[in-house]
Structures are given as structure tokens and as C-alpha cells.
Amino acid sequence: MPQDKKTRRAVRQLSADVARKIAAGEVIDRPNAIVRELMDNAVDSGADSISVEISGGGIEKIRISDNGSGMTKEDLSACARPHATSKIVDTADLNNITTLGFRGEALASIAAVSRLSISSGNWRMKASxxxxHILEQIPLVQNGEGTIVMSEGLFENYPARRRFLKRPSSENMLCRETFVEKALPRPDxxxxLTTDNSLRLDLPKDVTLTERFVSALELNESTENFAELKACGGTEWKFKLVIGEPTVYRSDxxxxxxxINGRRVQEFSLLQAxxxxxxxxxxxxxxPVAALFAEVDPSTVDFNIHPAKKEVRFRDSSALHHGVSSTVKEYFRSYGIKNSQIFEDKDNEEQNNVPGFDFGETSPSLKVSENHSKTNENSETQFFSSLAALALSENSKVQEKNEKPAISTGPQKTAGDLRSRFFNYDSTQTAQKTLYENHSYKNDHISENSSSKLYEKTEFPQFTKPDSDGFCYIGTVLNCFLVAQVQDTIYFIDQHAAHERIIFNKLLSGKTETQALLIPYKITTEDExxxxxxxxxxxxxxxxxxxxxxxxEGIFEFSEVPARWKGTQNDLQSALLDKLVKPEDIIYSVAAMTACKAAVKDGYVLDRAAAEELxxxxxxxxxxxxxHGRPVWTTLTKEQLFARVRRTR
Structure with a gap:
């Protein structure tokens, strides 16, 4: 109920009990917060082995043991007092934090909302x-190495808070995520992790960052699908980055x-980098799937801005941001080159520059057929013609092998007949006869050991002879994909993506024609x-x-645009002002939009010469x-085809 405006209440100092519960609520809001704080302490202790046990979603029990430096009787008697810590002494230490924990709030907060016990050496401390701080002497634990910390009965003295907890299975998942979060940056x-007496994760030490990343997250991909990148910015910063190849991606x-310095933080600028x-x-x-492990000068970063230490404030993160983005960009550029060399170019100039073939829409060689249906019909006829020729070739091989009389292969066995047999297609509807229908293969036997004779004998116009690189253009399928063969591999090339990339490369090279606008584009900015x-x-x-x-007055006028530009004034304004990337990177997004709008689309049927050159x-x-990142082509090898039809050599 709302309070009466005339009601006045006196100011009182909160009791120690209420103050402790409020303070504890800022640090410990659910079981995984206990896991986070106790694992931080275990790592800070210098341990090289840490075990986490969880029961009932962490509500019933959380037990964390380590083999670190341990605690003395004096440490135990003071550790769970408010603001008790061994990590800092005075305010100057806050400007040079090198440990994960430092506030002295964790153990006091856990004791305020649960039953806490800490065992080290031959002493145990209980607090709730x-x-x-009840101290008792016990038999030596863990051969005198490290510490065992246990929390039981979370929020049992605070039922209102306990009602807001999720089911034990859900709390288990959150605890597991926190465990993985703490394990990722420390492969040493x-x-x-044991949940309800069942071992869930066992991560060995002395592995690489990539191995720890893949095993901790239990990724389906292998370590071979990831790269480990490094960069250094002098004494200010350095980082290691584990990142997946383009084949490793997620929808979020x-x-x-x-x-940052071993602590996971929510830092959008570095994620953006x-x-x-x-x-x-x-x-x-x-x-992408990635993990950035940055080490920065502690004096240039402030972790003391969030109770759970999830956020960070940099004095200046621009250099680190640039280092991350440029390192990642360089890796993916080299990755693209490494995985794309089909031919070994003899001319370095040809390799480093965009080829001189003009794919502009005004080029007569990139002509779109006016009659799509007719072109499709011809392509279909050509396909079945080649199918017939290959079938007859196989028949000839079988005849020679079995030394049986030749089977008649007269003109009645046409591509149209094969088409009607398999697809119930009426070949009389096709006005143009194929070359195969006018040619008899009755006496032609193609040698089993010479594939080149297939071209000599059939002379089908849809095939070209392999060139010196083994390239052979086959044709267009589905009005979208160009099909070519190189050695024993078939390439299915997305004509739009290929044309788009070629135009994009020309735009970035600066070798592009411009056109003047009759009415200049006016881009209006909203602020300084x-x-x-x-x-x-x-x-x-x-x-x-x-x-x-x-x-x-905040208005920018553009009087010239690339000749291939098909966008509008609004498209240009969106490309320039929506993302506000660095000025030197803005050309990428604008060139990408220009290339996409100018490239041939799905359904455009190119004439044969243009398609082959493309x-x-x-x-x-x-x-x-x-x-935009889509592959230009995909492949199908001879071995893969053999496997599809379950054929052996």
C-alpha cells in the first residue's frame, strides 16, 4: 500500500544482521555466485588442482577443494568477517589489482545466507x-595441502529469497556455466566438476588454450577447427585469442x-572488435565461436565497479580494440587465401590483381537471355545428351570387356528417349534436335584409357576441353549455379556470389568508373x-x-557514385551511419552493398562465353x-560421388 504523504519516519541505522543480509544479496544471489567466489579464491591460492562438488543445484551443498597455499588458524579466525581480505591493504592497491578476489565480501556474504565451513591443515572454522567463527581442531586434511570450503543450506534462514531460486536442475546448469567460465583461462x-555424485567434467592441466576451450565447452568441433592468435601492444596489453574457422559458427x-586479466567481463567494445x-x-x-584472453596493465583498468566484478572500465581501450580487430581480420584474410588457391598462377601480377575481364552489366559478354524458358530447355537437352553419351560409352566398355557382340545404338536411342524414359517427357515438344540425335555411335568405340577422346568423338558444345590447369566448364544448372570440373573435382559456383566478389574487389582496388548525379544525394547527420x-x-x-x-549545417552532398551503384540515397545513408564503423573500414560495407546490387541475380541466364569466363x-x-561471408562455390569430388552410389574402384 502507498504510504500517507504526511507520514514521517525517523532515520535509523540498520542492525548488523539486516545490513549483512542486504550486503550479501549484492554478492550472493544464487548458488552459482558461491561457486564463482570460491573458485576465485582457489585460483588466487596458487592451486594447480581444483575440485567442485554440487548437490541439489548448489542449494543443499557446494564443496570446493584445492591444493593451494592453505590457511592458518589466524586466517580462519578472521576470514569470514566483513571486508576481511588478504588481497589488498590500502586504497593504492585498488589501482593495481592482480587477483580475482579482492573485496573481502565473499566469505562474509556466504556466511550470512548459508552454513559455511572452511577446513585447512588441522583446523576447521564454522560460520553462519x-x-x-567457531574454530575446532580436526585430523589433518588433504595431507596438509590446500583448503576445503563448504556451503550448505543456502537461504534456509531467508525463505523469501529461496523462493526465487530455480529448480535444482536449472541451478546446476548455472553452476556448470560458472565452472566453465572460471576454467577456460587457466589451462595450467x-x-x-561433480554434480550429485556424478563426474560431469574432468579437465586436465598443462594443455593448450585451444584444447581447454574445446573440452570445457564440449564442442562438437575439434581443435583443428580453431586457431590461436596472439598480439602484443608493448607493456600496455597483450592477448591470446582462440577463434573458430568460418565453418564454426553460432546463431548468437x-x-x-x-x-581481462583472467576475469570474464561483459565488454561490448571488445566483442565488437x-x-x-x-x-x-x-x-x-x-x-563466431571465440574466447579473448587479454592481459592489460592493472593500473589502466578498474574492476571495482560491479559487486560481482562482471564489468570493467578501461582508461583507454582503443589500442586493444584495434589490435584485436586487425589481428582477427588478418587471420581470416590469410585463411581465405590459404583455402582458395585452385590454380598456381604463373604470373604474380595476375595473382595479386583483379582479372581484367569486365563483368559490368554493359559488357556484351555478360548478356542475359531474353527467353529463359528456351535457354533452360536447351540446357536440359544438353544435359541429357551428355548423359546418353556417357551411358553409351559405358556400354562400349562393357562390350569390349565381355567380348560380346555390339549392341545396336542407332538414332532411335536419343537423349529425348532417355528423357522420356526417366521423366515421362515428350521429346516432340523440343523444337531443336540435339547433335546426338543426328549422329550415330554404332561403330564408334571410345577407348577406356582415353578420356580426351570423349570430347573428340562427341563434340558436344556444352563441354569444353580441359585446359592446362585441368579446368573444364560444363554448364549452368538451376539458373543459379555454374558447374565446372577441375581434375577429379566438380565445382558448383554461385554466379551471384562470384560476380559480387569480383565487383567488390574492383571497387576496393580503386579501379572503378563513376557517374555524376543529376540531383546530388544529401546525407543529413543528427549530431556533431x-x-x-x-x-x-x-x-x-x-x-x-x-x-x-x-x-x-550537418548536410553532406554526394555528386558522384560508382557506375555500378544501384542503391538509393537512403541506402547510402544507412550504409554510412547505421553502424558507425571506423572511417577506414567504411569502404568495406559501402563496396559490399554496391557489389551486391550490381551483381547478376538468381534466375539470370548468362550466355555461355560469359558464364565460362565468370x-x-x-x-x-x-x-x-x-x-557478406557466403562461400562462392562448393565442391563434389569423384570419391564422394563413388561413396554416394556405393561404388568401389
Whole structure:
């Protein structure tokens, strides 16, 4: 009920009991908070083996043991007092925090909401809301090594708080997540997690960061799918980053971890730095799987801004941000090149530059068929013609092997007949006869040891002879994919993604034609920061073909755009101001949008010469991904085909 406005209450100092419960609520809100605080203390003790046992979701019992430096009788008698700690002495120490725990609130808060016991050496201390640091002598525990800390009956003296806890199974999951969070950055320590007397995780020590990352998160991918990157910024910062290949992705950011000085924090700027570096390799709203382990000068970072130490404040994180994004970007660029070299280019200039073939829409060689249905019909006829020829070739091989009389293969066995047999298709509807229908293979026996004779004998126009690199263009399927063969591998090339990447490369190279606008685009900024941002971006935009100037009053006018630009003024404004990336990176997103709008689309049927040249250039791309991260092509090998039809050699 709302209080009467005239009611006045006197100011009173809270009792020690109420104050302790309020303070404890800031630190210990559920069982996993106890796991977090006690594991921090175990790591700080110098232990190289830590075991966590949980019962009833951590509500009934949490037991954490370590083999660290242990505690003396004097330590035990004072450790659970409010603000008791061995980590800091005076305020100056707050500017140079090197431990995970430092506030002296954890044990006091746990004792305020549960029954706490700590055993070390041959002494045990008990503390709770009903007991105040009761010390008792016990037999030597763990051969005198380390400490055992146990919490029981969480919130049993605080029923209102206990009602807000989740089911034990849900609390178990949260405790497990906290356990993994603490185990990830310390591969030099062995960790064991036992839940309700069942061993759930056993993480050995002295492994690599990548091995710890994969095993702790129990990922389906192997360590071979991850890279471990390193960078150093002098004495200010250094980091290690474990990140998955583009084939390792998730639909959300939950498996991107940010650690600062061994502590996981919620730091959006560094998460953003990882994703900036990944730009162009994780399309369609997907995200990488990664963990950043950064070590920074303690005097440049403040952890004392959140009761659970989940947030951090940097004096200046721009250098670290740039180091992370550039390192990730360089890795993915080299990854794309490493995985895309199909041909060994003899000419270095050809390898380093975008090929000179013009894929602009005005080029006569990139001509879209006016009659899609007719082109599709011809493509279908060609496909079945080749199918018939291959079938006859196999028949010839069988005849030669078995030394049986040749089977008649007269003109009546046409591609149209095969088509009608398998698809109930009326070949009389096809106006154009295939070459196969006008050619008899009655006396032609293709040699089993010569694949080149297949081209000599059939002379089908949809096939080309393999060139010196083994490249052979086959045709277009589904009005979207270009099919080519290189040696024993078939490549299915997405014509839109390939054309988009080629245009994108040309835009970034600065070799793009521009067109003047009759009515200039006017981009309006909302505040001074956006105005400064666009002012800094103008030189980079001009390199991409966008010529603009500051017209004053927060308005920027663009008088020229790339000749291939198909967007609108709103598209340009969205590309420039939505994400506010660094000015030197803005050209990437603008060029990507330009290339996407200018590239051929799904359903465009290219003439044969343009399609073949596009396929050739696609397989020579240094980075076989479109600017938005989708692969340009996929493959199917001879071995894979053999496996599909269960064929042996």
C-alpha cells in the first residue's frame, strides 16, 4: 500500500544482521555466485588442482577443494568477517589489482545466507547467521595441502529469497556455466566438476588454450577447427585469442568470451572488435565461436565497479580494440587465401590483381537471355545428351570387356528417349534436335584409357576441353549455379556470389568508373559526432567512387557514385551511419552493398562465353567468399560421388 504523504519516519541505522543480509544479496544471489567466489579464491591460492562438488543445484551443498597455499588458524579466525581480505591493504592497491578476489565480501556474504565451513591443515572454522567463527581442531586434511570450503543450506534462514531460486536442475546448469567460465583461462590448472555424485567434467592441466576451450565447452568441433592468435601492444596489453574457422559458427553471441586479466567481463567494445575482424566471413546473422584472453596493465583498468566484478572500465581501450580487430581480420584474410588457391598462377601480377575481364552489366559478354524458358530447355537437352553419351560409352566398355557382340545404338536411342524414359517427357515438344540425335555411335568405340577422346568423338558444345590447369566448364544448372570440373573435382559456383566478389574487389582496388548525379544525394547527420565521422570518411569514400563534400549545417552532398551503384540515397545513408564503423573500414560495407546490387541475380541466364569466363575467374579469387561471408562455390569430388552410389574402384 502507498504510504500517507504526511507520514514521517525517523532515520535509523540498520542492525548488523539486516545490513549483512542486504550486503550479501549484492554478492550472493544464487548458488552459482558461491561457486564463482570460491573458485576465485582457489585460483588466487596458487592451486594447480581444483575440485567442485554440487548437490541439489548448489542449494543443499557446494564443496570446493584445492591444493593451494592453505590457511592458518589466524586466517580462519578472521576470514569470514566483513571486508576481511588478504588481497589488498590500502586504497593504492585498488589501482593495481592482480587477483580475482579482492573485496573481502565473499566469505562474509556466504556466511550470512548459508552454513559455511572452511577446513585447512588441522583446523576447521564454522560460520553462519547462528554461529560466529567457531574454530575446532580436526585430523589433518588433504595431507596438509590446500583448503576445503563448504556451503550448505543456502537461504534456509531467508525463505523469501529461496523462493526465487530455480529448480535444482536449472541451478546446476548455472553452476556448470560458472565452472566453465572460471576454467577456460587457466589451462595450467586441473579442474573437476561433480554434480550429485556424478563426474560431469574432468579437465586436465598443462594443455593448450585451444584444447581447454574445446573440452570445457564440449564442442562438437575439434581443435583443428580453431586457431590461436596472439598480439602484443608493448607493456600496455597483450592477448591470446582462440577463434573458430568460418565453418564454426553460432546463431548468437553466447559462445564469445571476453577475459581481462583472467576475469570474464561483459565488454561490448571488445566483442565488437572480434566481430569487426570477422566481417565478411560469417553471413546471415551468424557469429563466431571465440574466447579473448587479454592481459592489460592493472593500473589502466578498474574492476571495482560491479559487486560481482562482471564489468570493467578501461582508461583507454582503443589500442586493444584495434589490435584485436586487425589481428582477427588478418587471420581470416590469410585463411581465405590459404583455402582458395585452385590454380598456381604463373604470373604474380595476375595473382595479386583483379582479372581484367569486365563483368559490368554493359559488357556484351555478360548478356542475359531474353527467353529463359528456351535457354533452360536447351540446357536440359544438353544435359541429357551428355548423359546418353556417357551411358553409351559405358556400354562400349562393357562390350569390349565381355567380348560380346555390339549392341545396336542407332538414332532411335536419343537423349529425348532417355528423357522420356526417366521423366515421362515428350521429346516432340523440343523444337531443336540435339547433335546426338543426328549422329550415330554404332561403330564408334571410345577407348577406356582415353578420356580426351570423349570430347573428340562427341563434340558436344556444352563441354569444353580441359585446359592446362585441368579446368573444364560444363554448364549452368538451376539458373543459379555454374558447374565446372577441375581434375577429379566438380565445382558448383554461385554466379551471384562470384560476380559480387569480383565487383567488390574492383571497387576496393580503386579501379572503378563513376557517374555524376543529376540531383546530388544529401546525407543529413543528427549530431556533431556523426558530422565528424563523415568528414573523416570522405577521403576513403572517394577512393570507392563516392565523391562528396560537407555542405554545412550537418548536410553532406554526394555528386558522384560508382557506375555500378544501384542503391538509393537512403541506402547510402544507412550504409554510412547505421553502424558507425571506423572511417577506414567504411569502404568495406559501402563496396559490399554496391557489389551486391550490381551483381547478376538468381534466375539470370548468362550466355555461355560469359558464364565460362565468370566460372574461371571465380576459381581464381584470392578469397572465395562474397563480401557478406557466403562461400562462392562448393565442391563434389569423384570419391564422394563413388561413396554416394556405393561404388568401389
Amino acid at each position: 547467521i547462528l554461529e560466529d 590448472i586441473a579442474f573437476r 553471441r553466447r559462445q564469445i568470451f571476453i577475459y 572480434i566481430e569487426y575482424g570477422c566481417q565478411g566471413f560469417f553471413p546471415n546473422g551468424t557469429h 559526432s556523426e558530422e565528424k565521422y563523415l568528414e573523416a570518411a570522405l577521403p576513403f569514400l572517394k577512393n570507392a567512387g563516392f565523391t562528396g563534400k560537407n555542405a554545412g 566460372a574461371r575467374q571465380a576459381l581464381k579469387l584470392p578469397d572465395p567468399h562474397c563480401p
